[in-house]
Amino acid sequence: MKNRRTKVVVRHLPPTLSQSTLLEQVDSRFAGRYNWFTFRPGKTSLRHQSYSRAYIDFRNTEDVIEFAEFFDGHVFVNEKGTQFKTIVEYAPSQRVPKHWSKKDAR
């Protein structure tokens, strides 16, 4: 059961990281190997800082392993030299949007 999981969450990404920068890095090795990708940008304000995050649903369980070997612990450095150590985990909920999500006629 457990090894059928294909959806991962990539956590603790730099707050200012952009979706396109991350996608470039992911696609350099994993292009075409995932069905679904979504990005949640982080935020930096005086009071709060939140990391950026991404969810990826891979086609194969083997790709998950390879992705984790590549990205888990990967260190991103932002413009100010701060280091961010990426965490890759199975997403706690494995639900992924259905592709045939119908158009809302209202």
Next chain:
Amino acid sequence: PERSARVSKVRPPLHQYIRKLLFSDLDKSSIEHVLRQLRKLPWSECEAYLLKCFMKVHRGKYGQIHLIASLTAGLSRYHDDFAVAVVDEVLEEIRVGLELNDFGMQQRRIAHMRFLGELYNYELVDSSVIFDTLYLILVFGHETSEQDVLDPPEDCFRIRMVVTLLETCGHYFDRGSSKRKLDRFLIHFQRYILNKGVLPLDIEFDLQDLFAELRPNMMRYASIEEVNAALVDLEEHERIVNVEKANNEKHSDSEKIPSRTTSGMSVN
């Protein structure tokens, strides 16, 4: 003193409208209407803001959190990606809460536990997500150098989190494998509780209510030794069941193979 007046936040009209729908209009009788209005929104423009507002369940009334879960379910028919995002976001909030253990976030964290339970009740998450979350709460940060910050001995907040989630959806775990999973979890939970030592009375009463509600006949262990012994028994029992299961599978396999050869031989 020279000081500029505090500038109040000016929100775009669309955001104001979303907030009005969710934070003031929404109640049991208006939910159909609110759902229809939400469906009419320009989604590409405001989906991110809507997600942000859905995460503010602690702003509304505690007893209305199920309405937000119900809206999520209603929207999932047309915007499945939104419902998926809501679930992912709540689980992330719960995780971040454990990572920071910030006192100021407690009310919000309790609201998120309730929200997750309601999302289970509306079938947007399955029971494995609930149990994974429950166990995560018991063990996160334990046996690390941060344990005293993340879950100090006198801190009972995680007990409140577990109680809130199980109060919300625990009554559904009353048969089959989810019943067994809850029985098992409650023993682990009892060990966690006993490790806390003497509990504040309000927490103890909440626990008594929870056990009375979910498992009135379950034994409350009096000492760590007793609960550890119960866990050893449980593991031994699970091991035997697994071995039997494996044997049965092997057995049925080994039955199939010779029968195939015999039939093959009878043809010869």
